[in-house]
Amino acid sequence: MSDSKKPFVFKPKTREEISLNANKISVLAPKSASKEITPAQGILHLGIELNADVNGIGMGVLSDGTPYLNQRGLAALCGVQNAHIGTISSQWQDEDKPRIKSIKAILAKAGFSAAAAHVEIVHGGQTQYCYPAEICLAVLEYYAFDAGANCQPEARDNYRLLAGSKLRELIYRQVGYDPAHLKRFDKWHERVALNYQSAPKGFFHVFNEAHTVVYELIMAGADIGDKNVVDISIGQHWSKHWTDNNLEAVYGARSKYPHCYPDSHPQSKSNPQESWCYPLAALGAYREWLQDIYIEGGKFSAYLKGKVAKGDLLPSVAQLAVTALVPPQLPSS
Known part of the structure; x- marks a missing residue:
C-alpha cells in the first residue's frame, strides 16, 4: 500500500516541515470520555472555521472547534495512497472488514465512537472531506502498528510525534486557532439563549442591545459572568435617563419582561426577574444615548473603574475596552 511518492514524515527541526516546537497552546478543547463523533453533514450543520495547507497537509478547524485533516493530508501522514483513506470512509459501516x-x-x-469516518462539507465551492483528529490518530495508529504487512514506517514515525493531544495542538497552531477564544463567550451565550426572545413584540430590551459593549469587553480579556454584568449598569442609567427626560411621552409606555440568569450565575436563584423593555420607536434614541452618554460620556469608564477597584477586572482589560469603544478625541485648536 506504500505511496509511490516520497514518504512524508514530520521533521520538527526542519523549517520546510511543520514545526512541533512553536508556541504551545495552553488550553485545548475539552475531551470527554465516551464521546460520540457524529460527523454526518446536515445533522451538525458544521462549517469550516479555519483551514490551511501546510506542506501538502490539508488541515483546519470545524465551526464547533473540532480539528481535522483532509483526506490527502491523512493519507500522507499514514504513508498510503489517498484512495485507501477513501475506502476506510466508504466501508465504515461494514464491521466485517478487519481494517474497519x-x-x-x-x-x-x-x-470515542463515530457514526462516520469523515465530515463532508462544501467550503469555497468545493467539497471537503474532513477527518476529525481522533479519527486521524486511530487510522494513523492502525497503519503504524496493526496493519500487518501493510504497516508503514512513515505512519509509525508520525504517530510517535503526534500521539495524544499533539495532533490537535499542531492543527490549532498551524491554522492560528485559539480554542480558549470561544470559551470566553460561553457565559454570555448562556444568557442570550435564555433571553433573546423574552421581550414582547414591539419592544426591545437593553440586554440584547448591549452586545457591542460585551463583545469588546470579552475581546479585551474580561471574564463576563456573574461579577461583570455590564448590561445591568447600562439598564440602570438608561432607565434614569428615560424617566428624567419623560421619554414615555415621546415614545409610549415601557413594559416589563421576565429576564432569567443561567444556573452558572448566583442571580438565577431569583429567576425570573422583571426587567424593563422599551418601545421599538425609542431604539434609535437609545443607541445614540448609549454611544454619546454612556460610552463617551464617562459612565462606561466609571463602571470599569469600579470593577477594577473591586478586583473584578484587570486595569489592562479596562483600558483595552475603553480604547476599543471610545473614539479618540481630536485635539482642541
Missing part, C-alpha cells in the same frame, strides 16, 4: 474493526477498536480505547 481494528480502527474502531483503537477509537473505542480512546473513549
Whole structure:
C-alpha cells in the first residue's frame, strides 16, 4: 500500500516541515470520555472555521472547534495512497472488514465512537472531506502498528510525534486557532439563549442591545459572568435617563419582561426577574444615548473603574475596552 511518492514524515527541526516546537497552546478543547463523533453533514450543520495547507497537509478547524485533516493530508501522514483513506470512509459501516474493526477498536480505547469516518462539507465551492483528529490518530495508529504487512514506517514515525493531544495542538497552531477564544463567550451565550426572545413584540430590551459593549469587553480579556454584568449598569442609567427626560411621552409606555440568569450565575436563584423593555420607536434614541452618554460620556469608564477597584477586572482589560469603544478625541485648536 506504500505511496509511490516520497514518504512524508514530520521533521520538527526542519523549517520546510511543520514545526512541533512553536508556541504551545495552553488550553485545548475539552475531551470527554465516551464521546460520540457524529460527523454526518446536515445533522451538525458544521462549517469550516479555519483551514490551511501546510506542506501538502490539508488541515483546519470545524465551526464547533473540532480539528481535522483532509483526506490527502491523512493519507500522507499514514504513508498510503489517498484512495485507501477513501475506502476506510466508504466501508465504515461494514464491521466485517478487519481494517474497519481494528480502527474502531483503537477509537473505542480512546473513549470515542463515530457514526462516520469523515465530515463532508462544501467550503469555497468545493467539497471537503474532513477527518476529525481522533479519527486521524486511530487510522494513523492502525497503519503504524496493526496493519500487518501493510504497516508503514512513515505512519509509525508520525504517530510517535503526534500521539495524544499533539495532533490537535499542531492543527490549532498551524491554522492560528485559539480554542480558549470561544470559551470566553460561553457565559454570555448562556444568557442570550435564555433571553433573546423574552421581550414582547414591539419592544426591545437593553440586554440584547448591549452586545457591542460585551463583545469588546470579552475581546479585551474580561471574564463576563456573574461579577461583570455590564448590561445591568447600562439598564440602570438608561432607565434614569428615560424617566428624567419623560421619554414615555415621546415614545409610549415601557413594559416589563421576565429576564432569567443561567444556573452558572448566583442571580438565577431569583429567576425570573422583571426587567424593563422599551418601545421599538425609542431604539434609535437609545443607541445614540448609549454611544454619546454612556460610552463617551464617562459612565462606561466609571463602571470599569469600579470593577477594577473591586478586583473584578484587570486595569489592562479596562483600558483595552475603553480604547476599543471610545473614539479618540481630536485635539482642541
